[in-house]
Structure formats: C-alpha cells, structure tokens
Amino acid sequence: MKTNFLKFVLPMAVVALGLTSAMSTSAMDKSSEELAPIMGWKHVSGPDPCERVQICSNSGNFDCTAPDGEQLYAKPFSTCLTPLKRNVQ
Template identity: 45%
Template sequence: MKTNFAKQVLPVAVFALAIAGAFTTNAMNQRSKTIAPVQGFIKLNPQATSCEQRDMCSNINNGIVCTVGLAPSGAQLFGKNSSGQCSVPIYRP
C-alpha cells in the first residue's frame, strides 16, 4: 500500500516543485531587467538624432523626470530607443 501511494504522489510533488522553480526564476529575471540604471542623454537637435551623454537615470516611472545633475531646473534627459534616437522618457533613480 505504501509503494502505491509513493508512486502516485512523488511525481506530482516533483512536478509542482519544478513549476514553482520556473516561476521564481522568471520573476527574478524580469525584476533584474527593470531595475537596471540607464544612461541619460541630452537632445542636441529636435529630431533627437544627435545626443550628448550625461547622468545615470532609471526607466522606472516614479513621476519625476530625470534632469541634468538631478536638479529640478536642469534640462530633461532621455534614453535611447532601438534606432539610436534619444527620445525615450526616463526618470530619477
């Protein structure tokens, strides 16, 4: 009787443990991607094709845009998109 119970329960327990591990690993990967700091750039032209590197900022929207020197009166900084233009809004860390 004990061997039948072990043969039925053990595979289910191993499967549940594997699924829990997969979800935990995926959640850690997603979290590490979103917390990484991003480089801030000043737009040198209205088309955002020419940029100058400045301060480090964050891509997490906390409602406060990232500015030069993190000063409220500083020029707004932007992150680069996939085509290399500095037009992505970024935020204070």
C-alpha cells in the first residue's frame, strides 16, 4: 500500500514542482524586460545614421521624444528603427 502510494504521488509532485519553477522563471524574464532602460537614438544624416539622445524605456503609453519633439528609436545594431515608449509624457 505504501509503495503504491509513493509510486503514484511522487511523480505528480515532481511534475508540479517543475511546472511551478518554469512559470516563475518565465515571469521573472518578462518583468525584467519591461523595466529595462534603453538608450534613445534619433535619425540624423552623416556617416552614422543615428545620434544618441536620452534614456527611454521599452514600456509605457507615450512616445519617447527628443527635446525638439522628434521620435526616438532603439538601436540594436547599425540602424535605429524600433520606436521607443515611456511611462510619463
């Protein structure tokens, strides 16, 4: 009786622990991604097509803009194409 109980309950406990660990790891990745500050770049002419302006975030409802009102972008490689947002206007 005791061995049958362990054969049934132990695998279920291991699966439950694995699922809980996977969900908590996924939630940690998402929360750190949403709060990370990103340098905002604006389009300019010249040898380097992007100019560094100010720190933005990658979440929020408002466009991240330069002091002159121009939209700022993320620069993952050599071009700045991804528009950035911020939490406050």
